[in-house]
Amino acid sequence: MAQGPVLSEPLFKEMRDYFFLETGITLNKNKKYLVEYRLQKFIGPDKEFSSYYDFFQALQQDQSGKLKTLFINSLTTNYTFFFREPVHFRFLAYYLKTYGKQQNYIRLWSAACSSGEEAYSMAITCLEEGFKGPERDIRILASDISQKVLSRAQSGVYHYSGFRGELDDAYLRRYFTFHPQEKSFTVKDQVKSLITFREFNLMDPFPFTKQFDVIFLRNVLIYFSAPEKEQILRKIWEVLKEPGYLVLGLSESLVGVHHGFTTLNNSIYRKDRN
Ligand SMILES: C[S@@+](CC[C@H](N)C(=O)[O-])C[C@H]1O[C@@H](n2cnc3c(N)ncnc32)[C@H](O)[C@@H]1O
Structure with missing residues (x-):
């Protein structure tokens, strides 16, 4: 052969x-x-x-x-889907309900957003909790190192075969427009307008001026060895509010990695007040 x-x-x-x-x-x-x-x-x-x-x-x-x-x-491996690990979106909803109204502004970050499903799921959670962009100062940053997946994220178009059970039918009707001929769904502007997409390498210095409430850093740290993980976690620490939350993938943990976060359940970590 x-x-x-x-x-x-x-x-x-x-x-x-x-x-x-x-x-x-x-x-x-x-x-x-x-x-x-x-x-x-x-x-x-x-x-x-x-x-x-x-x-x-x-x-x-x-x-x-x-x-x-x-x-x-x-x-790079870009596997993702809407409302992956639903417990994290329930946590985000809880955060918004419990602390959201006391905040002058809310900043969320999907820090390795791949093709955008995670950031859109965050935006839908915000809308479901009554947090709409123009009424509250709320923004979601969605970033990834891969420009290819980012442009898919920005398009907001998803083929129906990519949807899994985690996305509620009611959400599909409320937040997506269906195109029967293409068998695809487009994310509605109301959802998109909460998100800023940006190409960004987690190894670069973090250039942010406002601090984040919740950062989703899910299913990406696995690709880094301990020193790089620690470097990224130190930068994440700097850009989080106090208290502020870091969410990793459910199967990930920071065992063996130096960090200052308080460990909660379900791979959620908190930066406490000093
Ligand atoms: C498996 S996906 C995770 C997607 C989503 N967070 C989730 O959990 O469903 C991992 C993503 O990390 C991105 N990535 C890998 N290295 C990165 C880096 N140094 N900076 C930013 N993103 C990176 C990849 O391009 C890929 O889209």
């Missing part, structure tokens, strides 16, 4: 180092197959690059940043 281009171990190591420098993410040593598989679409006799080596050379010489974007987009 004909064998396609192969990614050598030394080149894989160079790619891992490059990826780490650009994103802070440590690609596991056993992920060579995944890298090979994800880059396959660009490499081969009838493709843009004839070998992984050519691809990597071009990537390093590319001044436009296009290949870097393509590389990062290809290697």
